[in-house]
Amino acid sequence: MTEIFEAIKKSAIRIREAIEFDDTGYSEDQNATGDTQLKLDIKSDIIIEEEFRKIPSIKEIVSEEKNDKTPLHVEGHYLIGYDPLDGSSLIDVNLSVGSIFGIYEGGYAGKNLIASVYVVYGPRVELVIATDKVRMYRLNKSDEFVYLKDIVLNEKGKLNAPGSTQMCWEPKHKKMIDDIFADGYRLRYSGGMVPDLHQILLKGGGLFSYPSTSDAPKGKLRLIFEVFPFAFVYEKAGGGSVDGKNRILDLTPEHPHDTSPCFFGSNSEVQRVLKTYE
Numbered sequence: 022m023t024e025i026f027e028a029i030k031k032s033a034i035r036i037r038e039a040i041e042f043d044d045t046g047y048s049e050d051q052n053a054t055g056d057t058q059l060k061l062d063i064k065s066d067i068i069i070e071e072e073f074r075k076i077p078s079i080k081e082i083v084s085e086e087k088n089d090k091t092p093l094h095v096e097g098h099y100l101i102g103y104d105p106l107d108g109s110s111l112i113d114v115n116l117s118v119g120s121i122f123g124i125y126e127g128g129y130a131g132k133n134l135i136a137s138v139y140v141v142y143g144p145r146v147e148l149v150i151a152t153d154k155v156r157m158y159r160l161n162k163s164d165e166f167v168y169l170k171d172i173v174l175n176e177k178g179k180l181n182a183p184g185s186t187q188m189c190w191e192p193k194h195k196k197m198i199d200d201i202f203a204d205g206y207r208l209r210y211s212g213g214m215v216p217d218l219h220q221i222l223l224k225g226g227g228l229f230s231y232p233s234t235s236d237a238p239k240g241k242l243r244l245i246f247e248v249f250p251f252a253f254v255y256e257k258a259g260g261g262s263v264d265g266k267n268r269i270l271d272l273t274p275e276h277p278h279d280t281s282p283c284f285f286g287s288n289s290e291v292q293r294v295l296k297t298y299e
């Protein structure tokens with residue numbers, strides 16, 4: 022898989038440059054979920070596809086920005102689901118955004134995920150690769166990703182990142198979030214899944230939630246491109262991820278753009294979610 026990680030690094034360097042200097046406006050197109058695409062969403066998607074096309078071991082890709090799967094190499098083995106520029110609605114306010122990749126074998130189900138990678142485009146560019154462990158790298162002046170450290174979650178954290186609109190939450194969810202704050206947790210939510218989850222990982226733990234809501238009963242975040250890859254990262258870092266009742270990595274989507282309620286955290290917070298939703 023090394024050649025895939027290298028292709029992701031090359032894509033990240035090109036996307037970082039586009040974020041810094043390209044037009045941040047909207048295109049006239051919508052993606053499969055109905056979001057109006059930024060020109061940068063489309064460009065990031067093209068960059069990643071170009072880099073992946075050079076890698077013979079990749080059989081097929083599926084992007085959040087496209088309706089259907091794209092076959093790449095018949096002899097290839099790996100399937101990759103990716104979100105080229107997550108949180109892109111934060112670009113115009115100059116907050117951090119990210120790219121997310123899930124590398125699958127045999128099909129796009131949680132149980133088939135064998136590695137995941139995400140990139141944070143913040144004041145600095147950081148890249149995290151989860152395989153057996155979770156390793157973090159940072160881009161240096163020479164455009165090389167230098168290993169920084171392994172990421173390991175504490176059993177219990179201090180941060181709370183509650184997603185979606187409060188007026189759409191179920192009462193039991195609202196109570197759980199209120200109770201977590203009453204226990205002294207601090208609010209940390211930028212509205213970008215990648216930096217919000219990265220912050221919880223680096224600060225030792227906490228809870229990120231994007232629940233089932235009255236306007237989106239199946240949640241907002243997409244299983245193949247967003248939820249599975251981060252569930253894999255959180256488990257490998259020693260925490261967990263659930264949809265309220267089930268382990269995320271036990272789920273199988275029916276359609277590439279299926280969404281799910283999701284909770285990511287250190288073990289203590291994940292147990293709290295399971296108790297609330299049991």
Ligand code: FDP
Pocket residue numbers: 107108109110111184185186212213214215241242247
């Ligand atoms: P965005 O719509 O800006 O692409 O992927 C969806 C996402 O961002 C996540 O990055 C983020 O966590 C979430 O939506 C934020 O949604 P809310 O504003 O509804 O909390």
